[in-house]
Amino acid sequence: MPASSSSGRSSTESRPPRIIVALPAYNEEANLGNLLHRIGQTLTEARLDFSILVVDDGSRDRTPDILREYAREWPLIVETHPRNLGLGAALRDGLKRAAEVASARDIIVTMDADESHSPGLIIRMVQMIREGYDVVIASRYQPGSRVCGLTLHRIWISRFASLLFRAIFPTPGVRDFTCGFRAYRAEALRLAYARYGDSLVDQEGFQCMVDVLLKMRRLPLVFGEAPMLLRYDLKKGSSKMRLMKTSLATLRLLWKRRIGR
Ligand SMILES: Nc1nc2c(ncn2[C@@H]2O[C@H](COP(=O)(O)OP(=O)(O)O)[C@@H](O)[C@H]2O)c(=O)[nH]1
Numbered sequence: 001m002p003a004s005s006s007s008g009r010s011s012t013e014s015r016p017p018r019i020i021v022a023l024p025a026y027n028e029e030a031n032l033g034n035l036l037h038r039i040g041q042t043l044t045e046a047r048l049d050f051s052i053l054v055v056d057d058g059s060r061d062r063t064p065d066i067l068r069e070y071a072r073e074w075p076l077i078v079e080t081h082p083r084n085l086g087l088g089a090a091l092r093d094g095l096k097r098a099a100e101v102a103s104a105r106d107i108i109v110t111m112d113a114d115e116s117h118s119p120g121l122i123i124r125m126v127q128m129i130r131e132g133y134d135v136v137i138a139s140r141y142q143p144g145s146r147v148c149g150l151t152l153h154r155i156w157i158s159r160f161a162s163l164l165f166r167a168i169f170p171t172p173g174v175r176d177f178t179c180g181f182r183a184y185r186a187e188a189l190r191l192a193y194a195r196y197g198d199s200l201v202d203q204e205g206f207q208c209m210v211d212v213l214l215k216m217r218r219l220p221l222v223f224g225e226a227p228m229l230l231r232y233d234l235k236k237g238s239s240k241m242r243l244m245k246t247s248l249a250t251l252r253l254l255w256k257r258r259i260g261r
Pocket residue numbers: 023024025026027028055056057084085086087090091111112113114116238239240241
């Protein structure tokens with residue numbers, strides 16, 4: 001049974017769902033201010049109730065100043081790690097805090113803090129959750145998807161990853177296993193925490209994203225994808241993902257999960 005129909009609580013709540021946008025951020029001074037502004041503007045124009053939750057993972061640039069500045073304008077929750085713990089730890093703390101502050105009908109969105117993910121797509125993802133999906137992935141592999149500014153070798157590695165995961169972990173509705181831009185029905189995330197506890201996010205590096213999905217696919221949830229316009233050309237600064245390290249860690253994870261651990 002999908003998470004959407006597993007609780008009677010939701011129908012008794014009167015306030016409209018709130019969107020909680022969780023952003024892991026590490027040294028994102030070049031992108032964060034503009035992104036926060038775009039998220040705030042987009043969701044305000046769409047008349048959606050929202051909060052933005054940023055996990056500042058020990059940034060040593062102006063990221064904390066930007067957060068202080070934007071907290072005056074937008075509903076911002078900030079979690080700070082005194083030192084850099086990595087994307088896995090940021091996602092772990094961000095999702096957990098978001099699940100704690102959310103009520104059953106709320107929607108939790110994760111996205112990169114680097115401006116390559118468009119806030120406009122949140123509207124469509126939220127709509128899909130309202131239609132009944134429990135988890136919606138912004139996907140590079142749906143008709144209508146487009147990728148701008150990504151190097152060819154990263155495009156091919158991502159495509160290879162998609163084919164590999166689809167072959168080994170076929171999941172109805174899912175083609176893009178690695179993208180960090182997702183929307184979760186809060187109730188679905190709670191179900192995942194009830195099943196896995198804190199081990200829901202226990203991978204250190206960038207492979208944490210795919211791992212959450214591999215765990216959630218075992219639950220009775222409905223997955224869907226929205227075609228994404230990936231604007232890698234808008235990203236200022238270089239990628240923080242170490243390609244070789246992440247690829248090897250992802251292959252190790254794939255093997256581990258394949259043999260059921
Ligand atoms: N919290 C935290 N976030 C990180 C770290 N490294 C990267 N990120 C964030 O993770 C997201 C993805 O990183 P990014 O450089 O955009 O990777 P790419 O899009 O795959 O090239 C961005 O929002 C980064 O700020 C880290 O060590 N800690």
